[in-house]
Amino acid sequence: MENSIKYRLRNAQNKIHKTQNTLKPIFKLCNECNKKRKHLDESYQFCHLCYKAKTVLIPSGNKAVDDFIKYTRINWDVTDATFKMEFVPYDRFTDIKFIAEGGFSKVYKATWIDGPITSWNYKKQKYRRQGKMFVALKELNNSNNITSNELNELKVFYDFAIRHQKSSIVYEYTESFYDFKHYLDVNNHYGITKNPITQNFVIITDYCEGNDLAHEMANYFGLLWYQKLLILESTIHKLEMIHNVNIIHRDYHSGNILISNDFSSNLCDLGISKSAMAHDDEIYGIIPYVAPEILKRQNYTKASDIYGFGMIMWELMTGRRPFWDQDHDIDLIIKICDGLRPPIVTNAPDGYIELMRSCWHSDPNKRPTATELREKIVIMKNNEPSVNCDGRTKIIRSPDIGPIKSINPGAVYKSRSLSTMIKSAETTRSLESIDSEISKNDNLTVNDNDYLTKELELDIDNNASFNDSKDDGNDYVTEEINFDI
Structure with a gap:
């Protein structure tokens, strides 16, 4: 007992001795960055960060x-x-x-x-x-x-x-x-x-081994739904992470998601990502993945990324890219703004199609958040068997699903500037709205052969156009951390 006490006291004294001999860092104003930081010793004019930075x-x-x-x-x-x-x-x-x-x-x-x-x-x-x-x-x-x-x-x-x-x-x-x-x-x-x-x-x-999700889509079509949901869970989790720090991807599509052999994903190409509070007149992207409010020249929000995720859900369900059979031009932009979405041509786990459609909602305020999507996808995944057995969701074979050898030559799946096309689509859509209003007035029925003398009045600003709901979309943006490095 006595020896044990002596050992403990001697050990404690050694620790005290070591602590006393430890050099304390020196904090003073740095001549380079003008911040009070740790210096490596008294002779240095720079803090430890500036000193190390100069060596590299x-x-x-x-x-x-x-x-x-x-x-x-x-x-x-x-x-x-x-x-x-x-x-x-x-x-x-x-x-x-x-x-x-x-x-x-x-x-x-x-x-x-x-x-x-x-x-x-x-x-x-x-x-x-x-x-x-x-x-x-x-x-x-x-x-x-x-x-x-x-x-x-x-x-x-x-x-x-x-x-x-x-x-x-x-x-x-x-x-x-x-x-x-x-x-x-x-x-x-x-x-x-x-x-x-x-x-x-x-x-x-x-450098990530594997390929992007767009190029692997043909190989993944035959996967069990459990495996497809694993991919979606990992994919939406990465989007959730950047949304949680108020960053919007702004070019979210399957070509920007890298997939590894264990079906985990990696989010890449943040080239046009911005803070949720940043605004930019230039619009880039791949038309089928661009949310309708963006095609109407409203501001990007996190919900704009969610729309793109809905398209990725459709890809994994069908094995094809959205609007693969159409020209990606002004006409498609107009159709999407008017409500066109990819067709539902096959089955999926319970709740999957409804969740996908909610991502496509024309009102960005009614789309789910990335966190809500992840939580629901996890539940679906847990309800799916992880092996090929009874109880799994079987894929109903159809000529409308599965990999295809060629796509419409006018379908463009590379990100590009869309601003000029969007402005042209806006003009076309506004003119069509005016023509529709004139047509309605032309079809007025005049009773008793009375002569119609009422002047036709058209208020172009009040007709349905791309800018009609512009202010509504802005309400979705809240005060968030400013992104300015």
Whole structure:
């Protein structure tokens, strides 16, 4: 007993001695960022963040890029969070192979020789790196003179990561660095590089094995409904995550959802995503996935993304893309604004079709939220057997469902600017409304052969047009965190 007490006292004294010899961090005003932060020792003129940033910052040749990267490295006082950006020389990538082309960029697979920063080596006074890894390089078209606004994808990712931490989402400390990737489930962005041949800037992101949902749709048509609901659960959960921090995707379709072998999904292409309070006159997207209120030039809301999710539900149900058999033109825009939706041509688990239709509601206020959708999809999934057995929802075979070999050549499934087409559709729809009103007056029945002398009055502003319900849609937007990095 006496020996045990002596051991405990000696052990406690050792701990006290160690504590007394531990160097306390020095906090003073930084000459670079002008913030009172920890300095590594008394001789440094810079805080620990600015000092470390200087060891990794490389000029890109573009002030907007350099300012943003520096901002991410010194703005937030977490030493080595993986979402802090850097400019990487193009020669640090090898085995660059073309993968795909979108409406605004080309995507390549490459090997990053050094890999991203992981932690700070205090002994060598430089960053440690992960080492060789596969990445995706997204080359932005015509971006040689990129502006701050055109860095939106990187800004949205950074803003998303910051808001997650500030909303107290738990992050994990793994070995020597803070690893945010396990909860983001949005394609991790490491920074930017520049193609020396095209002079275009290139965003560096995670490379995800597998394919996007649009390209896998033919393979997924024969899946059990349990597996399809797994995909939808993961997909809506990722949308819920960005909505929870008040970010709207604005280009939400199956081509922007990456699917892995275990049916989990990853949300990508945040290029035109914005804060829920941001407004922009330019409209981009794929017509079948664009909500009718957007086609009427109203503001984007979270409900606009939900409309696109409803189209993804239809794809998984039928194995086809919405409006695959039609030209994606002004006429289709008008039809969608007038209520056209894809046909219900097959069966689905109980409640599925009703939930899908609720996503398509013409009134964005009556669409479910991402959280409500996830909760209902989980219930459906839990009611479906996970193996091929009695009790599962069987797919009724029909020539109207299943993969198809060719689509209408006028169907465009790449994101593009739609503003000009939408304005033309607005004009056409307004003129049709006027013609309809004139036709009604022409068909007036005159009794007793009386001569009709009443003047025909048309108030164009009061006719049904794209702007009729514009203000109603704005009521859906509430005060939210301003997105301005």
